[in-house]
Amino acid sequence: MSKVTYDTDKGGYQGKLLLKSILVYIVLIILTLICLVPIYLLFVQATRTSSEAVLGFSLVPSNNMIANFQKLGKAYTKYHGLIGVRNSLIIALSCAGLTVFFSGMTAYGLVVYDFKLKGPMFVFILAVMMVPTQVTSVGFMRMLTNMNLTDSYIPLIIPSIAAPAIVFFMRQYMLSSFPLDIIEAARIDGSNEFRTFITISIPMMKPAFAVQAIFAFIQKWNDYYTQSLVLISGNNNQMTMPMMVQYVLMTRNNADYGANALAVFISIVPVALIYIFLSKFIIGGVAAGGVKE
Amino acid sequence: MATSAQSRIKSVSYAKYGYIFVAPFFIVYFIFMLYPLLTTFSLSVHGNGTVAGASNGDFVGLANFQEILFGTTKNHTDFIRDFKSTIIIWVGNFIPQLALSLLLAVWFTDMRIKMPGKGFFKVVMYMPNIITAASVAGLFMTLVGASKYSVANVLFDNSIKWLQTGSDMPAKCVVMFIQVWMWFGNTMIMLMSGIQGINESLFEAAEIDGASSSQTFWRITLPLLKTIMVYTLLTSMIGGLQMFDIPYMLTDNSTRQLTNLETVAIFIYNKFHAGTEASRLYGISAAASVLLFIVTAILGALVFYVQRDKDAIEKNRKRKQMIKDAKRKAKGGGFSI
Numbered sequence: 001m002s003k004v005t006y007d008t009d010k011g012g013y014q015g016k017l018l019l020k021s022i023l024v025y026i027v028l029i030i031l032t033l034i035c036l037v038p039i040y041l042l043f044v045q046a047t048r049t050s051s052e053a054v055l056g057f058s059l060v061p062s063n064n065m066i067a068n069f070q071k072l073g074k075a076y077t078k079y080h081g082l083i084g085v086r087n088s089l090i091i092a093l094s095c096a097g098l099t100v101f102f103s104g105m106t107a108y109g110l111v112v113y114d115f116k117l118k119g120p121m122f123v124f125i126l127a128v129m130m131v132p133t134q135v136t137s138v139g140f141m142r143m144l145t146n147m148n149l150t151d152s153y154i155p156l157i158i159p160s161i162a163a164p165a166i167v168f169f170m171r172q173y174m175l176s177s178f179p180l181d182i183i184e185a186a187r188i189d190g191s192n193e194f195r196t197f198i199t200i201s202i203p204m205m206k207p208a209f210a211v212q213a214i215f216a217f218i219q220k221w222n223d224y225y226t227q228s229l230v231l232i233s234g235n236n237n238q239m240t241m242p243m244m245v246q247y248v249l250m251t252r253n254n255a256d257y258g259a260n261a262l263a264v265f266i267s268i269v270p271v272a273l274i275y276i277f278l279s280k281f282i283i284g285g286v287a288a289g290g291v292k293e
Numbered sequence: 294m295a296t297s298a299q300s301r302i303k304s305v306s307y308a309k310y311g312y313i314f315v316a317p318f319f320i321v322y323f324i325f326m327l328y329p330l331l332t333t334f335s336l337s338v339h340g341n342g343t344v345a346g347a348s349n350g351d352f353v354g355l356a357n358f359q360e361i362l363f364g365t366t367k368n369h370t371d372f373i374r375d376f377k378s379t380i381i382i383w384v385g386n387f388i389p390q391l392a393l394s395l396l397l398a399v400w401f402t403d404m405r406i407k408m409p410g411k412g413f414f415k416v417v418m419y420m421p422n423i424i425t426a427a428s429v430a431g432l433f434m435t436l437v438g439a440s441k442y443s444v445a446n447v448l449f450d451n452s453i454k455w456l457q458t459g460s461d462m463p464a465k466c467v468v469m470f471i472q473v474w475m476w477f478g479n480t481m482i483m484l485m486s487g488i489q490g491i492n493e494s495l496f497e498a499a500e501i502d503g504a505s506s507s508q509t510f511w512r513i514t515l516p517l518l519k520t521i522m523v524y525t526l527l528t529s530m531i532g533g534l535q536m537f538d539i540p541y542m543l544t545d546n547s548t549r550q551l552t553n554l555e556t557v558a559i560f561i562y563n564k565f566h567a568g569t570e571a572s573r574l575y576g577i578s579a580a581a582s583v584l585l586f587i588v589t590a591i592l593g594a595l596v597f598y599v600q601r602d603k604d605a606i607e608k609n610r611k612r613k614q615m616i617k618d619a620k621r622k623a624k625g626g627g628f629s630i
Contacts, residue, residue, distance in 0.1 A: 017405055020506075024400050024408070031397075032417050034474070041444065042432050057436075057444050102317050109314025113307050121315060128322070130593040131330065132535045134558045135586040138565050138579045139332030140325070155325065162322035193310045222425040224538050229566065242427035246542060249431050257435070264431035268424050275423050279416045286419070286479060287486040 039268065045261035053257035068262040075256060076248055078236050081266050084244040088221050091153060091240060095160040096217040100209045102161040107170035108197055112183055122171075129164040137229060150232045160220070166212050173208040211285035214278055221271060241267050333586075336579035357580035368564075368577050375560040378553060382465050382540070383533030386472035391525070393473070394480035395518075399510055401481070402488045404496075419478035429471060430542030437467050456543060461553040464543070468554060471539050480525055487521035488514060520599060527596045531589055537562065557585055 045053050048062040072079055110122055144150045178201065186196040202209065224242035231238050239247070248263040275282065337358070340351040361372040397418070401411060421429070437445040437455045445455050445467075455463045491514065499509045537558040544551045544559065555563075564578035 021406050021408070024406055028397075028400075028414050032414060035417050035421055035478075038432055038436055038474075042435060045435050053435075056447065102321075106315045106318040109311050113311030113314070115308040115311035118311060121319070125318075126597075127593075128326070130531055130589060130596070131326070132531065132585065132589055134535050134537065134561055135582045135589070136326055136329040136333060138336055138561065138575060138582050139329035139334075141565060142332050142336065142575065143329050159321060159325040162318050162326060164322075167318065193307070193314075197314070218423050222423075222427075224425070224427050224542075225562075229562075232566075242425050245425070245427040245431055249427075249434060249542060260431070261435050264428050264435070267428045268432075271423050271425065272420070275420060279419070282423070283415055283419055283482055286482045 039272075042261055042265050042268075045258060046265040048258045048261075050256040050258050053261060064258055065262065068256065068259045071256055071259045072248075072263055075259065076251065076263075078234070078239065078247050079244050079263060080236065081244070081263070083237055084239060084241040084267070085270060087238060088241040091156050091227070092217045092220040094157050095220040096213045098157065099160045099163045099166055099216040100213045103163050103166040103170050103212065104202065104205055104209060105197065106167045107174055108201055110167075110171055111174045111178070112180065125164045125167055129168060133225060137225075141229060144230065150230060151235060151238060152230070153238075155230050156226060160216065163216070166216070169212060170205070170208055173205065178204060211281055211288070214274075214281055215285060218271060218274070218282075241270075330586075333579045333582050336575050337583045339576055353576070357576045358584070361577060361580055361584075368574070371555070372557075372560055372581060374552070375555045375557050378465065378540075379534060379536060379556040379558075382468050382472070382536065382554075382556065383530065385465065385469040386476070387526070387529055387533065389469075390473045390477050390480055390529075391522070394477050394484055395522075397477075397481045398484035398488055399514060401485055403506070405500075415478070415482065419482060421475045422479050424475075426475075426538030427542055429475060430539050433467065433471055434543065456551065458550050459553070460551060464551050464554050468540050468543065472536075475539075476529075480529070483525060484518065484521065487518050490521075491517045523599045524596060527592050527599065531592050531596075534558075534585060534589060534592075557581060561585070 040059075041057055044058055044061050046068060047065040048058075049064045049067070052058075052062055052064070072081065106125075110118060140155075141150075144155055149155050182200060182204075183196055186200055191199070222242065224246065227240050227243055228246070231240070231243065234243065234247070245264055245267045248260055338352060338354060340353040340356070360366060361368050363369065400406060401408070401415070424432075434456070435443070437443060445453075453463050454460050455467055495513055495517075496509065499513055504512070535558050536556045540554040540556050541559050541562070544554045561578050561581050564574040564581070566573070
């Protein structure tokens with residue numbers, strides 16, 4: 001590197017850099033602790049009895065986790081960790097699948113074909129990309145009530161077919177890295193349009209599909225707002241993970257603090273595991289201008 | 294690429310597939326998003342029992358808007374309080390978040406600082422963003438809870454009432470801290486990709502010319518990051534206006550009434566979701582939604598303006614430069630003769 005030649009000229013340049021590196025590291029370590037310690041403290045709380053948990057915090061885990069787990073099942077009549085995980089999984093997985101498949105399909109339609117309304121349709125997608133959920137939710141609830149669709153998973157899952165932001169991302173991805181000639185080739189070989197899309201373009205779009213599927217999964221897993229809107233009666237076997245957490249937190253005044261902490265901790269584990277294995281994808285996706293919010 | 298004849302053939306024979314491929318998106322969008330949006334607009338100009346003399350479903354014009362913006366009822370005071378809270382919490386979380394993210398992004402992209410474990414730090418700092426907001430709220434409730442032994446109370450020697458009934462600024466600070474905690478990693482990564490998009494040779498030139506780190510930052514990085522920072526600002530603002538989960542979780546508790554934490558989104562939610570069907574104020578809620586929509590639409594338009602601006606300015610600059618060059622050439626030519 002060319003820097004080396006400067007080092008001799010400027011006395012202390014290297015020393016200054018070293019000092020700066022040390023400073024940077026100290027800040028980074030503090031931030032890392034700020035990110036991780038709350039989660040660790042939560043884990044410790046989850047292993048303690050309620051009276052221990054109320055009496056301050058500790059860095060040493062106790063041995064009450066199993067008892068807390070049993071208590072969660074008994075004391076909180078609506079809390080069933082496994083059912084919550086199952087329901088959230090059903091919703092998040094089907095949403096992620098539908099979102100990437102149909103967004104990919106829409107993007108494919110917009111990129112590959114020429115048709116009259118192509119321009120206006122793309123402008124429409126751009127325009128509605130930022131409409132907040134909260135704005136539509138009054139009308140959404142009215143519609144669900146009229147159609148008798150509250151307390152059903154349909155309004156939680158089906159709308160994920162239309163995800164403007166993901167269509168936009170997929171379109172940009174296709175424009176930059178999808179060779180359209182291959183479609184011509186497939187046509188000449190006698191493949192019909194849908195087969196070309198499914199057997200040729202989806203495999204080629206795998207990286208984009210994967211990143212967007214992960215984001216959609218996490219987003220739906222975390223989406224307390226819509227879930228609490230739609231599942232208005234809060235039936236035990238329909239409640240999702242965030243709803244269960246909220247239920248546990250609500251009944252917090254006459255409840256077990258250790259068990260509370262455990263309920264929150266259990267809800268963090270699945271996402272944290274996914275994150276640990278897929279962090280490279282996720283961070284790459286954010287950097288690629290993926291999804292904010 | 295395709296000749297005009299080819300593309301004409303393409304447009305004739307395959308156009309219908311274009312419509313088929315985009316049809317599911319538009320059908321679902323119209324049913325589940327556009328129709329509810331239009332319903333919201335319609336509900337906002339209809340009575341819901343609160344407007345004197347109007348029964349449910351009557352057209353009341355802008356009475357709902359008037360009530361929440363200028364009225365004398367609780368709907369008005371609540372809305373104004375919630376709007377202020379939303380702005381305060383957003384500003385209080387965005388400024389430190391942007392400062393921190395920018396500092397980290399600059400450090401992470403500075404080639405001169407050797408930084409083993411960079412990937413690890415990035416992964417850890419983004420992590421809070423993927424945890425369910427409900428869980429994050431629960432996590433911080435155990436840390437900042439009312440118990441005099443909770444972490445925050447020990448740290449501050451029980452001098453501040455963080456999340457007790459009636460807390461105002463301290464409770465808002467808790468939400469701001471949580472928001473920063475959840476989002477700084479995300480903003481940092483976005484800014485990093487922005488910095489990496491800056492032409493490497495500019496930094497090299499600055500280094501050769503002997504610019505210090507802070508000079509490089511203020512004179513090169515910051516001006517060139519302006520677009521992406523404005524984009525971050527506006528998208529964060531749109532997100533901030535929708536803030537719901539964290540304040541809602543911290544508020545919604547039978548023992549603590551932290552009404553000072555309520556945001557506009559919570560206002561909307563409470564008016565049409567709480568209580569029984571008969572007591573729900575659909576009109577008020579819809580009017581607040583429409584106001585939120587208008588503000589978001591303005592911010593969204595600004596996002597597009599900023600995004601588009603970059604190319605337009607570049608083109609403009611080039612055109613001016615060309616005109617200048619042409620003029621100078623003409624002038625120079627004149628002098629040389």
